Amino acid sequence: MNNFSYLNDLIIPGSIIIAQILAVLMPVLISVAFLVYAERKVLALIQLRRGPNVVGPFGILQSFADALKLLTKENIVPANSNKIVFLLAPIITMVLSLAGWAVIPFAPNWVIADINVGIMYLFAVSSLGVYGIIMAGWASNSQYPFLGALRSAAQMVSYEVSIGFVIITVLLCVGSLNLTKIVEAQETVWFAIPLLPMFVVFFISALAETNRLPFDLPEDESTLVAGFFTEYSSASFVLFFLGEYASMILMSSMTVILFMGGWLPPFDIFPLNAIPGVIWFVIKIIFILFLFIWVRGTFPRYRYDQLMRLGWKIFLPLSLLWVVLTAGFLIAFDMVPNSL
């Protein structure tokens, strides 16, 4: 107790933690900017247009220009809104979409918090994401945002159930909740191959969970103006926007960790395993993000009853069945990992 020194006990560990957090969040935020640019460029290519091509070489600085424009605008708070909750909602969305990155392993030992319940933490953080949207919809005190918020809450709660079952199937094959161990368990084969139906269910549920097309009914512009962020402007809109894209990247890194072997190369042979793990991880994330954008450019929007039917009547029984099948298979062939 007596040999307490501010430097050794408080400042050094505290500043190490802050430096680690910055080292993860800065690349994430910058990659959000490039993801927006990539999305616009890919959509333009799908629709035979040019896309952003004015700001910077090939228009690569477009998102920074957009952010600057939005931040310099006036932040309008509606007179009848519940002001504290109204301003808190985008902050919560943003913070939650960044909080999940604490447990993501980028490469062996490249992780801020290597906790034993990593996948549960990610699941918990993504299930909290709905609060930002409900709060925004309620605090705006306006019909369209409220309808958008209700749609979004119902949608996220329904798809979380099947995501939970998909995670359980993967955990049955791993025998641990630790994300690093989940990746290490895929050294022989990526789980995307033996658990292919679950991979598809997880990807589609991830689309619904992040409110992306074809499931973007909470912000359906043809019926709800802009959904839950109709009343938001300038900086608070930027926070929603950033939060949405950051959680898109988070969900795709979750997909990569659960099904595509995280930082592992596809085959453990010379030219492939010489490339560092981080680069493999980033390549796989970019592939999944491309799928997100590709789906957006290809499929029409679902009707709301179709969306609910898909979640409860198709994905839930399918994933439940697959949990039972996987457990039965593992026990029948005596392949249960680290049984006690």
Added chain:
Amino acid sequence: MYLYSITFYIFSLVAVLSALMVISARNPVHSVLFLILSFVNASGLFVLLGAEFLAMILVVVYVGAVAVLFLFVVMMLDINFVKLREGFLQYLPFGALLGIVLIIELGILFLSKSFSENTLSKFVQSPQINKVENTKLIGQVLYTDYFYLFQISGLILLVAMVGSITLTLRDRGNVKRQNISSQNYIDANKAIEKKKVKLGEGI
């Protein structure tokens, strides 16, 4: 170690303050939001204790599912705030009685030998807990020693679910339903009829 105690005090202070705000906030939606804040801080305290699995389950179940539905209901109700306060004095004695009983019970628990410092520290430092992940440990106990109780609690939840559905399910005759399979089996031959139209006559 000092960072640890600072985080402990932050979590517990916010948990207690937000619990106070749950009962003193004027707007019911604010009350629910403070309840959620209190849950999250309680799960932070669980993490500090080393019970990571319980902490995450608390967030997933209570914050991610139960409180969302709670918030839903509170938001959708058209509540008259003045009327809500009317019965305050009427219910005060009953509420105070409940509070006093709870405080006395907690006091007995703390003063009795079964909760003294020795037993608590023995429990926390038991070697098994530090070696094995607590997820595994909970699973080992839950699915062996308490297997029947676990199954019974599942059944109780199932009964509650079936009960609430039967209470609210009404058979309304005039509801139009979608027949998904017949929608899927539509093809161009069934939907479109080709007709030869003579020029200038129409159909």
